[in-house]
Amino acid sequence: MRLLVLPGDGIGPEITAAALPVLGAASEAYGFALEVREEPVGHSSLQRYGITVRPELLQMARDADGLILGPAATFDFRDPEKGEINPSAFFRKSLDLFANIRPARTWPALPQKLGAFDLVVVRENTEGFYADRNMERGNAELLVTEDVVVSLRRVTRKACARIARVAFGLAARRRKHVTAVHKANVLKIGDGMFLDECRACQRDFPQVALDEVIVDAAMAHLVRKAERFDVIVTTNMYGDIISDMTAEASGSLGLGGSLNAGENYAMAQASHGSAPDIAGRNLANPFSLILSAAQLLSWHGRRRNEAGCVAAAAGIERAVENAIAEGEITRDIGGRLGTKETGDALAERIRRELQR
């Protein structure tokens, strides 16, 4: 598997460096070849090349079997004219990675903040309120006068239909239940269209039940009884917000794995940001990016019929569960290890567990 690895900003380089030995161990243990090409994005690229994402990275991404993108300091990148491009938006948009798949589950050895649950947030990834990616050209946030801002949301039938299909396909392989989270009581036309497409899709998946919940109530239901959710499908911004909450409820934002997938390409990217408050201190939990990389292996393995990659993905998740049970973890989830040591211990565990 040929991977393009882009470490990003803040904790990005630390969690990426911790994830790579784990992937190396998985490739040895599960018998698939791994080739890694690493390139800078974000501040390091801005310093070196005057731009946060060099245009040639797009071809490198297309030539690879998958991408791993570390978190970027997107809040710092305001002016594309000055080379400040949001790397995450750039790849999601350029590669049409329309489905952002963010699983969240509780782990038996960690305190359960909302009881036990196992769910997946399926978030539309290319339009909605995300101003830097929802227009063909230009930005959907406008300063009309010094004191007036207009932010435009784009909702298309095509994007609603294809995200619904991903959610139902996933639910069909899980507990066969989709919850469409919306605000169609207020955003009657846009979220109404999203709901229409979810209902239409359900007709192709009669074995999967569809629930519809308004987004504010959905947050209350998640806190009250997260176990009732299997697959949550929703538009871009709600999905972004809900999935940080579900990751934290699973134990830590540092456990938030996430895959951005389209028809032909996929990019592993943790749910969280660059965490400047803990950057450079060997404190960040690398499991978020490691679990994201496992999702990428599974996506690739299923498409290419590579059983080794699919088995490696399951093996990595199992090893994470066992590492948590035995306390080989970072401080955010109650451990004592640093980022690097957590990655090294997990790599070692993967080698050991397969030999048993």
Ligand code: NAD
């Ligand atoms: P954040 O997600 O970086 O951090 C929120 C909190 O979670 C912080 O307390 C942080 O220390 C903690 N945290 C995050 N990841 C962790 C990990 N792996 N282990 C342990 N703790 C972890 O959110 P923020 O501080 O609001 O944003 C920082 C920057 O990241 C901003 O520039 C923002 O725009 C950017 N951002 C980027 C992405 C992305 O690249 N996909 C996503 C969200 C935010």
